[in-house]
Amino acid sequence: MKREETIRIDGLSIGYTGKHGVKTVSEGITDTIRSGELTCLLGENGAGKSTLLRTLAGFLPPLAGSISILGKPLKEYREKELATVIGVVLTEKNNLQNMTVEELVGMGRSPYTGFWGRLSAEDRRKVGASLDLVGIAFLRDRLVQTxxxxxxxxxxxxxxxAQETPVIFLDEPTAFLDYPSKVEILHLLYRLSHEAGKTVFLSTHDLELALQITDRIWLMDKGGGVHIGTPEDLTRDGSLDRFFNLADREKRISIHFDLNP
Amino acid sequence: MKRPVAVGMILLGVAILVLFFLNLLLGSVSVPAGQVWKVLWGGEADNAIWQNIVLKSRFPQALTALAAGAGLSVAGLQMQTVFRNPLAGPSVLGVSSGASLGVAFVVLLSGRLGGVALSRLGYMGEFAMTVAAIIGALAIMLLIVWVAQKVRGNVTLLIIGVMIGYVATAIIGVLKFFSAEEDVRAYVVWGLGSFARVSGGQVMTFVAIMAILLPLSFLLVKTLNLLLLGDGYARNLGLNVRRARIWVITCTGVLVAIVTAYCGPISFLGLAVPHLCRGIFRTSDHRVLMPASLLAGAALALLCNLIARMPGFEGALPVNSVTALIGAPVVAVVLFKRRREDTGE
Structure with missing residues (x-):
């Protein structure tokens, strides 16, 4: 799969502008993210992973610096247009009732459908293809709440x-899953990047799994810095070690929970 | 449209026709069915009294119930979707409290300040109440829309809406305290809700307004479907969530304002009918739920009106009591049955 630059981030600062002034979460992030690659964003809770993802997805304006996607600055995209470039998977729980899997996946076609949101035969075919690619075609008629x-x-x-975006951002897609499901999801995302040529960028807490599968790592620490590189790079310069120590400490606290899966 | 959906819609349509005819047929004075049928198709009944009862009393009442039921149910569906809250209903944003406030001001203050008890003014009084209700409801709606532009969270907006409702109720309480007894009574009667209040000429205005507003709310189906997914996903799929929310609130607000102005605050229908429709059609797609709520709301309102007028009650039973008494068990049964199917018992 040919790897092309899809996202360029230059001197990016992220954070919030509130009543009490500006709260900077992280600054000076510069990187390029390429298609056909899987990038994992690692960091402790509260390091600002979600803020970063929200900024990259255009939900939150950057404090400084620039993000451009497919050569065009993010802020110049109109809402409708952006919907065909970035697809997201969020932690947001939607308590959907009485909607079938096929209908929900069909919602991904919304940017392409007309005024009433009716799916064309072509849309249906693409929904079917998406279900096949993820391997859940057998769930097609199940209700989402089940x-x-x-x-x-x-x-x-x-x-x-189904949204057919070159870029997919995922906020902790492996959280709340049992171990086999975590592996399955990460493997799926690997396939989507390497075989389907998507630019996949996800945040996760599952270090060991992520390290085995990812092409690039973004390590975010609470101090506001982001270390970026391949797993090898970050091992060599010691930042991964530092992070592992931190993570180990967190894990020792939570280890007794893992005994009864 | 899938076949079960089409069948369901047709059945609802038939139910409306039957209930509408029963509304013309049944009442304290018995009119032969053949005569009602004749009058309905523009003929002359054998008895002028029958003609008058059917055309001047029962027909406008049935039309009002039909339009009000449809409007409130569509409004309730929209609110439940926007706030993703099954307990939301058309009155949740305080719009109907606004209408009550408007009416309270006119009814309760006119006696004090103008020296004329409005309740004695007859037709003019009715008209003044309608106008006051619309002004009150739209004022609250504009306030809510303004707040919706400032506030990001749905829950915050919902709480502010409920708070506005409380404030309106409190002001009404104060007004009541300082008012003459007969005016308070007039206000209380208005608050019970009724499909019979709208008189001949006004019915056509009311139905015409609803006939314009209801199709307009259908324009929001794709927006509502996207809102179901949650703000984040909706936005990612190209929806301007804040603007969408304001559109839906405005649409609901106007519907509720008009219905409340003509019929008084009718509770329960708007909350229950969307649940009923989700239970029957087993979908969350607004392309189905919207027309289904409209039809089911109209049918249920006609049924409630029929029961409120049953022999023995002689129109004395307030519609609000009937909507809850009939509606609550129906909804409970539908939901209960569905839950059993879900768990496979």
Missing amino acids: LSDGERQKVMIAKAL
């Missing part, structure tokens, strides 16, 4: 695929 967390996560990924 799915397990892992299945639901796959449905949302299929939704992002």
Whole structure:
């Protein structure tokens, strides 16, 4: 799969502008993200992973610096246009009732459908293809409220695929899943990037799994810095080690929970 | 449209026709069905009294119930979707409290300040109440829309809406305290809600307004479907969530304002009918739910009106009591049955 630059980030500062002035979460982020690659964003809770993802997805304006996607600055995209460039999978829980998997994945076609949102035969074919690619075609007619967390996560990924965006951002897609499902989801995302040529960028807490599969890592620490590189790069310069120590400490606290899966 | 959906819609349509005819047929004075049928198609009944009862009393009442039921149910559906809250209903944003406030001002203050009890003014009084209700409801709606532009969270907006409702109710309480007894009574009667209040000429205005507003709310189906997914996903799919929310609130607000102005605050229908439709059609697609709520709302309102007028009650039963008494068990049964199917028992 040919790797082309899809996202260029230059001197990016992220954070919030509130009543009490500006709260900077992280600054000076510069990188390029390429198609056909899987990038994992790692960091402790509260390091600002979600803020970063929200900024990259255009939900939140950057404090400084620039993001351009497919050669065009993010802020110049109109809402409708952006919907065909970036697809997201969020932690947001939608308590959907009485909607089938196929209908939900079909919602991913919304940027392309007309005024009433009716799916054309072509749209239906693409929904079917997305379900196949994620491997959940057999769930097609199930109601969303009857799915397990892992299945639901796959449905949302299929939704992002039906959206036909070159870029997919995922906010902690492996959270709340059992170990086999985590592996399955990450493997799926790997396939989507390497085989389908998507630019996949996700945040996760599952370090060991992420390290085995990812092409690039963004390590975010609470101090506001972001270390970027391949797993090898970050091992060599010691930043991964530092991070592992931190993570180990967190894990020792939570280890007794993992004994009863 | 899938076949079960089409069948469901047709059944609802038939139910409306039957209930509408029953509304013309049944009442304290018995009119033969053949005569009602004849009058309905523009003929002359054998008895001028029958003609008058059917045309001047029952027909406008049935039309009002039909339009009001449809409007409130569509409004309730929109609110439940925008706030993703099954307990939301058309009155949740305080719009109907606004209408009550408007009416309270006119009814309760006119006696004090103008020296004329409005309740004695007859037709002019009715008209003044309608206008006051519309002004009150639209004022609250504009306030809510203004707040919606400032506030990001749905829950915050919902709470502010409920608070506005409380404030309006409190002001009404104060007004009541300082008013003459007969005016308070007039206000209380208005608050019970009725499909019979709208008189001949006004019915056509009311139905015409609803006939324009209801199709307009259908324009929002894709927006509502996207809002179901949650703000983040909706936005990512190209929806301007804040603008969408304001459109939906405006649409609901105007519907509720008009219905409340003509019929008084009718509770329950708007909350219950969308649940009923989700239960029957087993979908969350607004392309189905919107027309389904409209039809089911109209049918249920006609049924409630019929029961409120049953022999023995002689029109004395307030519609609000009937909507809840009939509606609540119906909704409970539908939801309960569905839950059993879901768990496969």
